[in-house]
Amino acid sequence: MSTIRDVAKEVGCSTATVSRALSHPEKVSKASLKRIHAAIEKLQYRPNMLSQQFRNKQANTIVILVPDIANLFFSTVISGIENVAQSKGFNVLLGDTRDSSEREKNFIKLVETKQADGVIQLRPYSKNSMLPKKFVTAVNACGCEDTPYPAVRIDNADAARQVTEHLISLGHKKIGLISGLTDNPHTIDRLKGYKQALAQAGIEFDPALVAEGDFTLWSGLNASEHFIRMTDRPTAIFSMNDEMAIGAMKGLKAKGLKIPEDISIAGFDDLEFSKYSDPPLTTVAQPAEKLGEKSAELLFQLIDGETSAQNEYVLPVEFIIRQSTAPPRS
Amino acid sequence: MSTIRDVAKEVGCSTATVSRALSHPEKVSKASLKRIHAAIEKLQYRPNMLSQQFRNKQANTIVILVPDIANLFFSTVISGIENVAQSKGFNVLLGDTRDSSEREKNFIKLVETKQADGVIQLRPYSKNSMLPKKFVTAVNACGCEDTPYPAVRIDNADAARQVTEHLISLGHKKIGLISGLTDNPHTIDRLKGYKQALAQAGIEFDPALVAEGDFTLWSGLNASEHFIRMTDRPTAIFSMNDEMAIGAMKGLKAKGLKIPEDISIAGFDDLEFSKYSDPPLTTVAQPAEKLGEKSAELLFQLIDGETSAQNEYVLPVEFIIRQSTAPPRS
């Protein structure tokens, strides 16, 4: 591999001029510029980024901590982040943490050792979270309430309340809930909204109507079986995400239940395929790509040392009524 | 942030000793080692990896080119790669290429500029592929036949032949095929195996029995509708991956067809949920994690300059018969 010196020698100028030609072309004469580019082409010169980064004390890289790269919602958030990062000339390192704090720690170490300039965490904050840490510029892209570091989020409780209110307004009184893991912050926030809506309507909360899932399709399917076995089955189900809702629909239909005639179901996230499910799913659209973009912008503000940065952004959601919800059989 | 010099000053030794304490502790006295570690702790010293990498001319990073990070098969291959990389102390950069060669090019540039030491490509090779390139150490983890650079793969044709032979041995003569995109190398290899099996059994290949999909669940569903509309419907279907098979099963069942009584179906990949599908899917298990591990090992051999490295590994598959295939109605 040729270095900047080889190019300088080829052109017959100093390395400083070559460097300038690349970083500040306006400070170099047209003539030199031309010859330098010719030499670069001829020698197949590629600046050694390791050297540049070392010199500039910036890796031009951010890390995204993703609990599950196969999750469609996360993929969309990642897209948003990548859009912004690319326009800033930053690389994006995807940290596939698989919900392991050990693996998370390793990725965070990349920032401590300067291999990356900042972190975007997609896992909502909880006590056992690695972040925040000293020396680590970080932002949460899928925040929950009371995240103790800069975060972008939606109002989960409010959104869950809207869904539940919708079901109540259709006339449902027994509303099943497919939750995420009990200690997941999003579960907690959304459960809060679910309870709020029930309370407002004077319906008592019934723990027997809650089936715990883990946000995967299969856990939704299992949850549906829980409801099917009940003697006094709910007439509607609110699933804390679309994947579980789709799993549940599969389970319910397999047992011969018609949706929404026999049982209504609503989800959360608005995945791409939720509008193609059978029937199309009533759900809450999270601005997933926007969450990614906003969090990336926020992170770059912090990296650039802008202290004025607001440290919480709550983005609006969109409640979408499709064909999976209807009034209960009278 | 403190540097190696601060630590040396604190301890009262030279920077070289501190450096050795970290990289070659056996060359440093116990006493010094102890004081150095104390100083590191006190000063919260973290070696600047940018500097190390620059000095060592190694980023200790490999890039995985992934066409679709939300694909379950790829996630598993990635796991395998990460296992090996971690044990080698390498970082893994996930290049989410979304099938865009523009994005692929950007990630490959990371190697050209030394920010990464090698590439593992998950997309099978085809003419328009960016790799191989000069100065870029690369390996393909999901190879097809005639990949022009080091690759790890399964024998796609042979596996497809096995599946088709199984269906033929059950007594099927009209065997539908749900293929991937026509120009996808895996489609080509698997189609070859399908045709071989038919030829061996003296069954003529009928293009009308081939429905083109794109490896997504939805394309499998669409394909099923194609078969349902046929007047002389196949009694069995071979789908080139499990996702399409599951989509097709959904479509067939929706039209009241029973699987396998009315129609048999076999897939390819053995996704985690294929054993839970209804009915459990007959399929070919790809050693996805092994493909990842083997390709990573191969890449590290190349990075370490081992020229003796074999440049193609064909890993065995496992054909798994479950309940989605049975003899045709007589």
Added chain:
DNA sequence: CTGTTAGCGCGTTCAT
């Protein structure tokens, strides 16, 4: 076992 010295490739002064 330890210190001294030199230099990796680049960008940025400060001269000219």
Added chain:
DNA sequence: ATGAACGCGCTAACAG
């Protein structure tokens, strides 16, 4: 507009 010189933080070679 250009060049000479320096140094970023670290490690390897050599000498002691």
